[in-house]
Amino acid sequence: MRAFISDLQAALGSDGARAEPLELSLYARDAGIARGDAAAVCFPRTRDELIAAVRVAARHRRPFVARGSGTGLAGGATPVGGPLVIVTTRLNRILEVDAAERVAWVEPGVLNLDLSRHVAHLGLHYAPDPSSQSACTIGGNVATNAGGPHCLASGVTAAHVLAVEVVLADGSVTMLGGLEPDQAGYDLRGCFVGSEGTMGIATRVAVRLTPNPPAVRTLLLDFVTIEDAAATVSGIIAAGIVPAALEMMDAEITRAVEDYVGAGYPRDAAAVLLVEVDGLDAGVAHQVAVVERVGTEHGARTVRIAADERERSLLWKGRKSAFGAIARIAPDYYLHDAVVPRTKLVEVLQQVYAIAHEQQLTMMNVFHAGDGNLHPLIVFDAREPGVWERVHRAGDEILAACVAAGGVLSGEHGIGLEKREAMPLVFSPDDLDAQARLRDAFDPSGLANPEKILPRGSRCGELQRVPEGAWI
């Protein structure tokens, strides 16, 4: 171990790699609940130092875990099995912006919102906008294939990453994807995005920049029942409108947000919808009219259209501050992330509330309704005896209900450590074996972020010995 640390410090400088207990404790978890055990943590300042850190790990056969800002909720950046944690936040340079081609090359530690601010004067922005966008890094977004409210129409991270330069687990560097369209052969870039650090670490990323829309309208609809709000979501999609964003907040979270931000949300609503439409003037006017009509047909009490940019920003600030707001209600929260077909929203939401009621837990829902991405949020006080068991039981039941409705385990947070053992709920052993083959093709050594995504026993060889010469 001493040789490992000294090799790291030789490559990154004495302040570039640490193994003191306090440092290790700081990097033992991400924003999720699982704690791990790092052997060392390092902070590369340049692409070459990042590559050097991976090479030191490879030489010492030491697993490594890439970490951006640690805002992930699924334990994807939690160190398991004494790995080296490689923190990318010092790699925060925007390397190149090509306004004509609408492309930027960035280092992995660039903050999501910093990129959009940096190109704002060009009339461009980076479209994926996770609620944590002021804190999370582009590298972390690539690892989790992050989403956000505005991914409904514009697509998640995978649709905005053109190329990634990657350092693989053996320390070699390779370019996946490119700025020219439709590369020959496999979409290796597409395989890497969302692989949660298990295929290597991005050293730089080429992202697509999106022109700001000429017209934007933000609507707030409020309802006396949550079913009416959910039915409105389905109705808007069924009417042939895919808004830029379509978010729902239930009564509890709406009150919490209003108390926290004062954005003018109705404190007595059972649910509110925040709908944004954009584009050219006539198309926007058409979409506003359809949203108003569908909302009214489904019992919307009021439909308010943000009068100006200030009001619009305030409404969005409320939505994106939801998780800050709940800190005032209870000290701990557990946030779920699952997706169901949009036509199943009403029935699944009813089940989710019933599960919380049965487990005597306080549940709030604030989520990306337009794409069926639920975020049931359980707030509790961890000091209460027995509460963790109920929180976990509720979580398991919520996932099972979503899967039973034709849904999936995660829409944007990833599988990480937290949900790996749930993977067999949606994938067969053959499905998991195929995923393991893809992962292992990128990293045959298994050193890149081990124990993530795939449950134990995913590889056919792990289940049974195979006769020599046979392939399975």
Place this chain on the structure above:
Amino acid sequence: MDLTATGSVPERGVAVDVDELRAAVATATTVSTVGGRTHWEVGGAPPEHAVEVSAPGGVTKYDPADLTVVVNAGTTCAELGAVLAAAGQECPLDPRSGRATVGGALAVGLSGHRRLRYGPLRDYVLEVRFVTADGRLVTGGGPTVKNVTGYDLPRLLVGSLGTIGVMVRVILRCQPLAAVAEWTVTDGDPFDVRRRTFRPSCIVWDGHRTHVLLEGVPADVAGERAAIRSEPSPAPIWPDGPHRGRLSVRPGLLPALAPALDGTGVHWLAEVGVGTVHVASDSDTGLARARAIAEGAGGWMLREHGAPALDGFGSARPNPGMTERVRAAFDPTGKLSPGRLGPVRG
């Protein structure tokens, strides 16, 4: 609804029942997947002795309110398009021919002409079900429009030319049809057109005239048409001839490459903002010259049709090492469409 009777099954297919298909793939030593044969030459045809297999056809589940459709891979794109259009929706696969099958279009992986607005083909595949080289049935991705559950096998299969597995069924994301879709033409600079329009569906340029596809509500389409001083026109004519290919270059390089392309004598039409240049020639040397231009600019050219002396992809293939590792992980004996993705090894 079952549409298998309307001609989606290729004439020479030997197996359309999934269990039969699995058995055929598992027992064959060399397998070639057949769709509509509209892009049969891409990458080079597989060996003569290959066992030809086809996927079943038919749209198996479609709920317009979910904006998703479950479709068997052997369904033709025309058939899928008709089913979706009846509900006012579409999936912009936009193959060159409607006879192309959904599975074939995805396996070839060539995005359609509206990519500028709607993005590449692979962004529309939510779930893929395929038969592996040893005859197992594997599903990757999931039925919802947003999903990060596990590794992205759907993206791997798109453009894999049948070398990872035989696609049998996919779930695709749909979108509402635009109220109006209108081609216009202008003599203006295509890059200026791009700056002046918001989300145009397609801008193509032949070095002289710029055709623009505008989609949206009528007032917006009329406004955009006027803003770029263009006139309604028929759709552009895509280059055609005995030898055909498509260049893939950084989109910003197009103005610099245009004079060189004119010098080769090929017919060419470039997708502005995308970087795809469609080329056709009466001679295979014309195509070879176009390829040299693409490779000189750091891009590459896919041979789509004709020019049998030319390699399918040329020398500028990215990541051959990683490509081979991934291919071998799924097909260690190299039985699936050998030769399609470059030279047969060992």
